Amino acid sequence: MIEFAHVFKRYPGGFDALRDINLRIEAGEMAFITGHSGAGKSTLLRLITAIERPTRGEAAVNGKNLTRLPRRRIPYFRREIGVVFQDHKLLFDRTVYDNVALPLIVTGTDQYEIPRRVRAALEMVGLLDKERMLPVTLSGGEQQRVGIARAVVNKPPLLLADEPTGNLDSKLSDEILDLFLDFHHHGVTVLIATHDLHLIDRGRRRVIELNHGELARDTGARP
Amino acid sequence: MIRNYFLRHAQVFFYTLGQLARAPVATFLTVAVIGITLALPAGLYIAIENVQRLARGWEDNGQISLFLKRDLSDPAIEKLSEKIRKLPAVSWVDYVSREAALAEFKKLSGFGEALGALDRNPLPPVLVVHPAATHSHPDALQSLLKDLRRYNEVELAQLDLEWVRRLYAMLDLARQGVLILAAGLAVAVLLIIGNTIRLAVLNRRDEIEIIKLIGGTNAFIRRPFLYAGMLQGLLGGILAWLLVGLGLLLLSSPVHRLASLYGSLFVVENMGFMATLTLIGTGGLLGWLGSRLAVGRHLRAIEPR
């Protein structure tokens, strides 16, 4: 699903955010990416979603070579990946329903299919009764669950999350983690960047640790 | 699949309409500026059309005045008149005798007393030649004029249409001027729309970023902006049409009064169907193009971080 070979990422200005990363994550795996703040976790996810390109090395996601992916193919490439952000990135002038429906509208899903898929996603995150509300009226944990529903409504084979529990207390964090574990059980490849050690302990999955842009530890796949 | 495609476009259309309605002042200002900008060349165009129509009315009774030598006898004039009448380019010929000319001149000029003091009539006899309808084209008239000048009896032949020809030349010039003006103002409309759309794109920066992140193509992101530009352009075109119509309405009664003073039935005519369609269509097209140019440039600058 994800394969990195000697990947470097240097930001404009000359800072090396990632150095010589070698990594292989199989389809259906679940892994935590951890490390201190500034270690390069977000950069790694930005490479996987083609927001940034590797400076050196080869990277492939979903069978697509990221160094050679043409710009006009990027939207179609991203439709195969669900992304959850720490700051949710919701549209605050639209209802919960409209936010979750957005990826379906973007991909031109059949009109009659959309309500069913949106409600299925909202049901998974337990927000079916809030579909008519605006995101501002929701709590932080609920907003994050809207973000998760939006990330999975297209049923992408790969799900990424950047500090999904960063702003949440431990009880809400556990609930969010349970959602990700659930998706993993349904065969989705899940990658979570976090420095929350409690979450990692509880998840009991593969851990990939970065340190100043280098791969410091990789536990490999865990049962 | 096709139905889905139209449904999606209809949705974007109504969504955009809603967005424009939610910012009525900004929308109105943009539409007003476009409307006034388009109304200017359209109004000038329609004014030229009307003057031309008026001139065409005069052209129909275009005529050639033949001032004859003063000492010609009546039978000689009669003979000449008959000869000219038989020319294929001529429809009929009127004879204005020296006496009739003097009487008319006295009546019109108000110099009756002064002319009465003259011991002899200073006016020449005149033949008024009316060209056939088939020979009313300026070139045909010109060649007829040349033929008539060859007669010995003719002192002076004058085409009363000369000034109509000059007017036509001026109208042609004016029409070209309007075209140049219209081209300049079209660029202005592009810039107005471009700026409006640029602000709209910047306002929705976050939304565009999110849509790019979840796999929205540039075409998808562009669509509502293109509709917004096109809609505002169309509304601007309609406003321009209304402004021109209002201007003509205000002008029509003074023009009518003036025309009736001259015994003319001339009435101001509004834009025809095709011209109206062209005006409104041009508004829509410029709106679409302006937003296409602006949105392409600004979309590239917005990438997810």
Ligand SMILES: Nc1ncnc2c1ncn2[C@@H]1O[C@H](COP(=O)(O)OP(=O)(O)O)[C@@H](O)[C@H]1O
């Ligand atoms: N756009 C950027 N330009 C320059 N430097 C950046 C940029 N994004 C991140 N960095 C730097 O790269 C390093 C890694 O950042 P990041 O991947 O966000 O780390 P993490 O998510 O692990 O905290 C940091 O030192 C950060 O300052």
Ligand SMILES: [Mg+2]
């Ligand atoms: Mg980070």
